[in-house]
Amino acid sequence: xxxxxxxxxxxxxxxxxxxxxxxxxxxxxxxxxxxxxxxxxxxxxxxxxxxxxxxxxxxxxxxxxxxxxxxxxxxxxxxxxxxxxxxxxxxxxxxxxxxxxxxxxxxxxxxxxxxxxxxxxxxxxxxxxxxxxxxxxxxxxxxxxxxxxxxxxxxxxxxxxxxxxxxxxxxxxxxxxxxxxxxxxxxxxxxxxxxxxxxxxxxxxxxxxxxxxxxxxxxxxxxxxxxxxxxxxxxxxxxxxx
Ligand code: NAP
Numbered sequence: 141x142x143x144x145x146x147x148x149x150x151x152x153x154x155x156x157x158x159x160x161x162x163x164x165x166x167x168x169x170x171x172x173x174x175x176x177x178x179x180x181x182x183x184x185x186x187x188x189x190x191x192x193x194x195x196x197x198x199x200x201x202x203x204x205x206x207x208x209x210x211x212x213x214x215x216x217x218x219x220x221x222x223x224x225x226x227x228x229x230x231x232x233x234x235x236x237x238x239x240x241x242x243x244x245x246x247x248x249x250x251x252x253x254x255x256x257x258x259x260x261x262x263x264x265x266x267x268x269x270x271x272x273x274x275x276x277x278x279x280x281x282x283x284x285x286x287x288x289x290x291x292x293x294x295x296x297x298x299x300x301x302x303x304x305x306x307x308x309x310x311x312x313x314x315x316x317x318x319x320x321x322x323x324x325x326x327x328x329x330x331x332x333x334x335x336x337x338x339x340x341x342x343x344x345x346x347x348x349x350x351x352x353x354x355x356x357x358x359x360x361x362x363x364x365x366x367x368x369x370x371x372x373x374x375x376x377x378x379x380x381x382x
Contacts, residue, residue, distance in 0.1 A: 141220045144362070145169040145210075147200050147259055148229030150179035152328030153278060156351035157226050158193070160359040162186040166224060168193035169213075171200070173229070200229045200255030201247070210262050221270060222263045224362045227256045227300070228278040232330060237291045245292045252296035256303060264311070273316035274362040277304050278354070279373065281324045285381050297322075301373055308371030317370040319361045323354050324377025345378030 144161035148154040150172035158168045159182075168186045170193055172179040179195040186193045198209035214222075230252045233244040256277055267273030282290050283297025301320055308318040325331055325339055326349045340346055354376050360366055361374065375382060 141167050142223045143167045143169055143220050144224035144226065145171065145196075145222045145259075145263065146226045146228055147171045147255060148173070150175050150182055150195075152330060153323065153326060153351045153354045154226075154228040155182045155185070156355035157228060157278075157358050158182050159185050159189060160352075160355040161224065161226075161362070162189035162191035162193065164359060164363070165191060166193075167191065167220065169222070170195045171210075171229065172197055173199050200227075200259055201250035203254070203258045206258045206262055210259065214262070214266070221266060223267070223270075223272060224274045224276070225260060225263050225267075226276045226278065226358060226362070227259060229255055230278065230280075230296075230330075232290065232293050234289045234293070236289055240292060248292040249296050249299075252293075253299040253303070256300050260307070264316075267316050268311065268314050271315045273311070273314075274366075275304075275307070275316065275318040276358050276361045277301075277318070277320040278358070279304075279320045279322045281322055281375065281377050281381055284322055284373065284375070304373065305371045312370055315367070317361070317367060319366075319370060320373045321354060321357050321361070322373050322375045322377070323349060324375070324380045325349065326351060326354055326376075343378045343380045347378065349376060349378055 144166035149158045149170035161168045198205040279297040282294045286294045304320045
């Protein structure tokens with residue numbers, strides 16, 4: 141059975157990606173960190189699309205949890221193969237550098253960059269053996285442009301962009317593509333509380349994006365037909381930055 145693993149699939153962009161994967165016919169593994177109710181809501185939406193899936197709780201910032209939970213899942217489910225991996229889980233802890241704590245720096249780095257590394261490493265070998273795979277990393281405008289107050293977040297996302305380009309070159313010959321999507325301002329819990337009116341005035345499309353619009357792009361990059369696109373970063377920002 142072909143599966144798509146979406147990290148941070150319980151809410152926001154990750155949830156919309158899970159629904160998109162379900163519409164593409166994948167069995168969806170919905171990873172989450174703590175919000176089990178939201179993860180179950182996503183699973184219900186996956187089932188509404190006529191597909192199936194399950195929720196899988198592990199912290200992408202924890203090498204040990206990834207090895208024990210995801211590793212055990214893979215050992216116990218040899219009939220299932222993770223063909224699509226979407227590294228979506230991410231957090232922000234905004235603060236100007238002057239006042240940033242080590243915890244704010246490390247937490248954001250461990251989740252986005254560390255999560256990319258350890259989760260991808262866990263599933264990559266099976267993709268290499270099958271000679272097919274699609275890896276899509278959810279990065280950010282912040283990782284391309286850099287945003288003040290987000291030195292940690294910008295560094296983490298820029299790191300994942302570099303890793304995307306490097307890994308794409310390592311695994312291209314094995315039928316595996318590695319791409320990234322870089323959303324601008326998308327309406328989710330993460331952007332709650334931002335001065336939307338003020339920000340919208342700077343966005344050519346004059347609105348925040350939707351999680352579904354990001355998911356649509358992820359679905360394209362995850363499709364079999366996108367096999368000649370790799371190492372790319374696709375901006376989804378309403379024209380804010382190119
Ligand atoms: P969100 O609404 O805050 O949702 C975050 C998701 O990530 C939740 O499902 C959460 O799980 C999960 N998560 C957080 N830390 C985790 C961890 N350590 N291990 C496993 N799961 C974890 O965020 P979002 O706006 O959808 O953002 C999704 C991705 O898009 C992030 O990588 C973010 O950086 C990126 N992005 C967002 C925007 C935007 O404007 N929203 C823009 C650019 C990039 P729980 O429900 O269990 O907490």
